[in-house]
Amino acid sequence: MPRITYIEHNGTRHEVDVRPGMTVMEGARDNGIPGIEADCGGACACSTCHVYVDPAWLDRLPPKDPMEEDMLDFAWQPDPERSRLTCQIKVTDALDGLIVQMPERQI
Template sequence: MPTITFVDHRGVRRDIEIAEGHSLMEGARDAGIDAIAADCGGACACATCHVYIDDAWQARVSPRDSMEEEMLDFAAAQTDSRSRLACQITINASHNGLTVHTPETQG
């Protein structure tokens, strides 16, 4: 299983394993990452799983689609080019070592 590192807004790091085929949001929720609210359960309908993809990983994560782009407008924290919804990233073996940063708030 790929290991993903979550870094919260204070810089606290936590490594979790997420099974291939699951979304980044599902793995975070199941591991109890408090910074991921996931209110809609992964339907790309709430923006409460907003994360920032670490700069080193930008090119290795699939790009945002138009639905995700629109939903990011509703994110509580400021968004930028690193912003993604964790429910829209499906984990595979190439994501081993992925680092994502969580915002201070999701709502």
Template sequence: MAKITYIEASGTEHVVDVETGLTVMEGAIRNLVPGIDADCGGACACATCHVYVDPDWMARTGGRESMEDSMLDFASDVRDNSRLSCQIKVNEALDGLVVRLPEQQG
């Protein structure tokens, strides 16, 4: 289990425990974190689970695959630390992860 902090664009924080093996997106959906729509259900077929990974955590979350990179073309305000949360698998090394949500999805 990993404790993950989701920070809405407004600054509201949601600190939740997410089971190992789930994705950061699934953790948000299961804990009713607003701002992650996940329209495709985690199939990397939309950009409605876009998050900004805190820079201190970039190395631990891994890099983007080509499909994720392509889908981020449909996201708003993409940055160097942008990721689709459906592509970040939770493991014990991500305990304490902080992600920020953009002002709008897709």
């Protein structure tokens, strides 16, 4: 099962197994990871699941679609390169080892 590392803004690390087919947001929610609010439940209708993706992983993720790009405009301190919405990243075996970091605060 793929292991995802979630890093809180304060540096606290959470390494959890996430079942393939789930999203990175669902993995955080189901494992009680703080800092990923997911107010819209994964519908790409808010930006409260915004994270920064570790640079080593950027080329391994599917590209952002236009809806995700639009929602990232509302994220707290978005980074044009590293910001992603965790509700839009489907977990696959290829994502084993993915590292994401939460911004200082969510909107």
